[in-house]
Amino acid sequence: MSEQQEVAKQEETRPGVAIVPPVDVVEDNTGITLTADLPGVPRDKLTVRVDGDGLLIEGEVALDTPEGIEAVYAEVQTPRYRRAFTLSRDLDTAKSAAAFNNGVLKLRIPKAEHAKPRKIDVEIG
């Protein structure tokens, strides 16, 4: 097995290995805005899940790779992002909105008195 295939196999047998994507989190009077960098993730491989007090962001990287390509140098070695947060009860997760463009996820969760469990639909543009 080539060295590159061995590295790939090791990654697969260790579930849960994922890159922690960098985020910006800003709170103002009306709610919280979270921006996350998830480069290489197409829209259909992005998962944003919100329930009563938790937020989970997951994405799988899908790059365009020509046939017979071998990695020579890799700073991004795992094709997966994952990050989770707990949310406080004053955020209205039912009214949250997400947009995903050019690998940047922008998530807006407004404040309210009550939080309900809900999966978020990602809008285009």
Next chain:
Amino acid sequence: MYESLLRFPSDLFAELDRLSREMQPAFGGLGRPSSIRAGTRGAFPAINIGTSPKSVEVYAFAPGIDPAKLEVSIDQGLLTIAGERATDLPEESDKPSIYASERYAGSFKRVVSLPEDVDAARIEARYRDGVLQVSVQRRESAQPKRIEVK
């Protein structure tokens, strides 16, 4: 050890694995010494390089950039990727609370040294899903050919 308290991982073993991998600074992540121009880990954007018999592919992970403002140039076998990313953070006057500011904002420049057998005239750059992919074709004469024995 961690840039901000928010980065403390829930999966400690994944983090320890990542740290042990990063403890090989002499090697560019795959057991071979990296180019002198490779830049330190954590530079923006992150770069992956792959080779196939026909081409060399350079991937730069640069989300949230206007592709028209990206500067990609090649000179004497050096591929330069430069640009700027504006910050998304709000102004001071709105008095927001910024809990995390981990995303890179500002100008960036990364240089990749390409192998000698590439054809600088046959180069393409595409920007998709926040990844800039630069493909440089190898010279025809450099590609492996099978020789017939008569």
